Amino acid sequence: MKPWKRIVIITLAGSAAIATISGAIVVYSGIYDVSATRQHTAAVYHLLETSLRRSVEMRTSDTPAPALDDADRIHRGFALFRANCVQCHGAPGIAPKPFALGLTPAPASLLDSVKVWSAAEIHWIIKYGIKMSGMPAWKYRLTDEEIWDVVAFMKVLPAFSPADYRRWAVRQARQPASPTAPIRPHQVVRAGDIKAGKQALQQYLCITCHVIPDVVGADHHVGPSLAGIANRKYIAGVLPNTPANMLRWIRDPTEVDPLTAMPDLDVSDQDARDIAAFLYTLRDD
Numbered sequence: 506m507k508p509w510k511r512i513v514i515i516t517l518a519g520s521a522a523i524a525t526i527s528g529a530i531v532v533y534s535g536i537y538d539v540s541a542t543r544q545h546t547a548a549v550y551h552l553l554e555t556s557l558r559r560s561v562e563m564r565t566s567d568t569p570a571p572a573l574d575d576a577d578r579i580h581r582g583f584a585l586f587r588a589n590c591v592q593c594h595g596a597p598g599i600a601p602k603p604f605a606l607g608l609t610p611a612p613a614s615l616l617d618s619v620k621v622w623s624a625a626e627i628h629w630i631i632k633y634g635i636k637m638s639g640m641p642a643w644k645y646r647l648t649d650e651e652i653w654d655v656v657a658f659m660k661v662l663p664a665f666s667p668a669d670y671r672r673w674a675v676r677q678a679r680q681p682a683s684p685t686a687p688i689r690p691h692q693v694v695r696a697g698d699i700k701a702g703k704q705a706l707q708q709y710l711c712i713t714c715h716v717i718p719d720v721v722g723a724d725h726h727v728g729p730s731l732a733g734i735a736n737r738k739y740i741a742g743v744l745p746n747t748p749a750n751m752l753r754w755i756r757d758p759t760e761v762d763p764l765t766a767m768p769d770l771d772v773s774d775q776d777a778r779d780i781a782a783f784l785y786t787l788r789d790d
């Protein structure tokens with residue numbers, strides 16, 4: 506090997522080792538302050554902002570947006586925005602709820618966001634959420650069409666005065682049938698899908714209470730471990746373990762056992778089928 510090549514290789518390997526060691530020191534020593542009252546350091550903030558931007562850009566380039574200037578769509582979007590978004594992001598003349606003020610990173614005023622992001626990018630952010638921020642994924646709570654409704658409303662939001670917003674809110678309150686319900690049963694469109702089920706376990710908080718093999722973060726003992734659930738004779742000790750009963754338990758545990766500590770999580774029929782498909786892969790052997 507030529508001497509200059511050896512120098513290049515040694516320098517690169519040395520720098521990589523130093524970077525790894527400094528990273529490990531920061532993580533294991535505990536010097537990085539995770540409290541939400543302290544802003545990230547400028548470098549980490551920049552890193553998070555840049556990864557957010559690049560990540561969203563890479564994933565949305567060819568999603569076509571439907572027509573967003575339809576008045577009905579904008580009205581539906583307003584109702585959905587009031588039911589699901591204003592609590593964190595605020596609106597003209599309306600502050601976010603107190604809990605949202607304590608989030609770091611702070612939820613952006615969306616008046617600015619529509620200038621920075623394209624409609625397709627906003628749709629993606631709402632649908633999939635943003636990891637390591639408080640921004641939830643709405644994929645399991647709103648349909649694609651409803652998300653476009655919200656995007657349509659966000660597009661006109663910067664032109665709203667506080668008085669406009671209040672007027673729309675009053676008008677909406679007079680129409681009790683408006684589509685504000687955040688949770689809708691989505692239709693069953695296909696047989697249970699193991700991969701989709703594994704993902705849904707996170708979006709219905711199953712992972713915060715159960716140990717579930719092969720699922721990152723599912724290491725809690727609030728409920729029983731779901732390892733080997735496919736081989737068990739009974740579900741929760743009361744229901745014979747059949748696929749139909751599994752769906753019943755996942756969708757409505759308190760109907761099966763009013764005293765159970767497992768809450769009703771408003772799991773849609775399709776998502777319950779997907780979750781059950783995954784749970785039946787958890788065999789003891």
Ligand code: HEC
Binds near residue numbers: 589592605631
């Ligand atoms: C629990 C609080 C919370 C709720 C509810 C919430 N968001 Fe967010 N949202 C956040 C946080 C935190 C961020 C990340 C910080 C940031 O970039 O604003 C964020 C980011 C965003 C962004 C990217 C903003 C930007 O310019 O970087 C958009 C767009 C957005 N949210 C839209 C919505 C919409 C629409 C809804 C309702 C369907 C909603 N959010 C509901 C907390 C929330």
Ligand code: HEC
Binds near residue numbers: 714728729739765772
């Ligand atoms: C807040 C905690 C909590 C959450 C969230 C939760 N569970 Fe449970 N789960 C429990 C408890 C507690 C039990 C035991 C119930 C009983 O025996 O009454 C249980 C029981 C079960 C059982 C029966 C286990 C057995 O050994 O028979 C299954 C299956 C199950 N949960 C699946 C799920 C799925 C799927 C989700 C997400 C959609 C979920 N759980 C969310 C607490 C939780």
